[in-house]
Amino acid sequence: MFFLQGLYDWLEQLAGGRYNHFWLVHLSFRSLDKALQVYLFWIIYRLIYLLRKKSKQEIVRKNKEIILWLFVFYVILLYQLTVFRWGFNFSTAFEQLRSLDHVNWQPFVETLKLTNGLTLFDFIYNLFGNIFWFVPMGLMLPALLKKSKQIKTLLIGFGVSLSIEVMQFIFQTGISDIDDVIFNTLGTLLGLLVFSGISWVKNKVKNRLKED
Template sequence: MFFLQPLFDQIEARFGEVINHFYLIELIFYSLDRTILYFIIWISLRMMYLFFVKKADIKENLFSKHEWVLNIFVFYVLLLVHLTVFREQTSILNVSIHRRSLSEINWHPLVHTIKLTHGTSLFSYYYNFYGNILWFIPMGFGAAYLLKERYSFLKALGIGFSVSILIETMQFLFDTGISDIDDVLFNTAGTIIGILLFSVLDRIIKRRKRKTLSHE
């Protein structure tokens, strides 16, 4: 790890043998560390684009509300990809495409998820079901916000669905995870929740603005 190794070492020494499923904390640290690295690269490229291509005021644009949301969204997507595809010691620099049979994909909806409810622990079920939904709520919200005037429910949903399919495809090609139709279903559900949250918040803000203007 480039940035978080000292902090991780302290947490591992103190809680490594105490916390169940500590491997998830390790996964989060590795993913965060790489995300920070790639996010620094993104910010550098973004600043060059704003300065040299758009000829824009860096200070004014880089700290605008839209730019903040865009950068948070990029950080979130980078983290999501590293949590789901480039796990542990794998990265975009050392993965390779594996020839695998399509029969290795779980094509039957909810079959694998239901099996998880019959295990000795429900942790895997909760992580698979709620985790896949929760991780994609920011996807729906961020996509809806960034589309701005071009926003529509189907466009925002299409972005979340496409990202989910892309993640499952990379997991299959790089052999870094189990490609499952359930993941796509739950990710899509999370995207829908995020879009609905954006729609509700957007209506509340617009209603307040109208009330403010009517009182002036």
């Protein structure tokens, strides 16, 4: 790790031996560190783009720009956590393709099996983790879109989730499961509902201020 190695080493010494699922902490730190490295390249590109836009005296909406920066980092981190993690290798991806038997096509079967494990942690992480990680998709993406925000957001959320499952299958960095697509899309929908609620409140406040 480039940015977070020192912090991770300290945390591992502090709690690594006492935490049964410390591999999640390792995955999170490693993915966050990689995401920051990729994000730096995007920052450089974006700053050059904004400088050119400023030189042409074009308008830059600050609120939308902030959301864009957050959204790009979120997407980079999402793919680092799910696809481009340890075990990922471009050169060996197509050497030995798995059969489609490795894909779970039956909804909720594998998720329900997790309730029979030694602890409920795997079930809770699989269910709520897949929902939680896609809430920002539904929350931020509508603010960046112009028309048909709800439909486009749900379609993009579904498409991103599907692309993750396909890449996990190809690169063998995860288990491709129809449940993940369902829960991810549900997370996108929840984020979209929060965004719609915030927009409704903002419009109500604006109308009140106009009336006053």
